[in-house]
Amino acid sequence: MTKPPSELIPASRCTRCGRVVAPPTSYCPDHPVAMEPLSIEGYGEVVSFTTLHSPPEGFSSPLHLALVGLDGGARLFCHGAETKGLRVGSRVAVEEVDQVYYFSHLGVMDRARLFWRRAGDLEETVTAIVKSAVKRVWRRGGGEKV
């Protein structure tokens, strides 16, 4: 089965214990050891998720949050368009737009909807959709990892 296009997530790995964290950080949380940078694929499983109906200032309601355990080892906080049908253990793709990670196991239309729902003005929203579409086209055009 062909995988959908994948995002590469910047991460870092502890040279002593092998722990991988994302976003990358200078030191391992449990060892005073400099971490080495690496990239991991944006695929993983939902560790847990929740929906906030009164999110903090600056976030639109409802706010869907998931903690995703990436196949490459790190766990990542992500926003999402919805949690309908989502379960602990669901497979998801993670994509970064404007330095925010989004989870989805949804189709193109749903992805577009996801970005429309984001907080921010219309121009930002359109830019986000274009960016996402360009990435997908680029990946299909040979950017896909073997």
Added chain:
Amino acid sequence: MPGVWIAGAGMTRFGKRQESLPDLVAEAARSALSAARLEAPDAIVVAAMNPEEFIGEGNFASQIATHLGFAHVPALRVETATSSGAAAVYTGFAAVAAGLSRSVLVVGGEKMTHLPTPRVSELIGRSIDPHERSYGATMPALAGLITRALMAKTGVTLKEISQVAVKNHANGARNPDAHFQEPVSLDAVLESRIVADPLRLYHCCPISDGAAALVLTAEPAPVRIAGIGQGADTLAVRYRESLVSFRATQAAAKAAYRMAGFGPERVEVAEVHDAFAPFELIALEDLGLVPSGKAGRATLAGETAIDGRLPINPSGGLKARGHPLAGTGIAQIAEVFWQLLGEAHGHQVAARVGLAHSIGGLATNNWVTVLERTR
């Protein structure tokens, strides 16, 4: 190591209070000193999580010492987020155990109800990892993630989680110092509004004002601190291997039991940090009080009720007694102290050994204290 004893305890009623924080702290401190029959302590340890922003006050240890008429007594302030009270008890314990002081007044509290709820949530939420906070993670959000993971991984049900709130409200109804003194039904908990799916409003502790105090002494008294331990974990929840148990609690319990020379088998009553109802179930297992995977069923079966095999949070816990942040860790130990002395009027249980468990932040800095009545 020389013994450390509790000579007296005091607390204000928790809830929405009109008095200033220094006045609340003074009320608790005077009550503890009076119970200990001590005019002035050798040293003072003050706990307050964030007086700078909650009430706009700084240099808080000196302010409290002066306010109490103890400007000449050395005072310092201790902070480990929501477990600051327990950290202050540890600091006082260490001073007495090391022979640096013969008597230490440990007092802590918080004043928050005068601020709008979103502002209070924001200030408490600053104890969360900055990256996670940038995604909108709040304390209830992280607790919601933990609750869903707990239900998926262990099979704990929403009914079992909700029973924690029902039980603790029933206990609070018997405690004249509690924030909430009304029982709630299981249906009311299950039907309360969703805060962070699947967590509902009645699964969450309230925002409270209040203060609590202890006098620790090198003079033998009926109740001693048998063991006290701290445990730590990553600030970032995403760095943790497990969401369904807290390494910081397990490490704190191990240290406290080692110091006490006995384990959870002797514990007959406990005050645990139920800031969110599922945290009580996690604590019971992390502390070794209930076998792994059994906390939900034990709660539903009434084993942890005030008349059960192992009463948990007879005071009402954070859920019903209330949670004035830095006041909580001290109030929990005061409650266990009164239980062991037979002075927990209206909500007394039979016990000679008790335990208090406090969570700092999202379980980054936790404490376990074991008390024993020796005569």
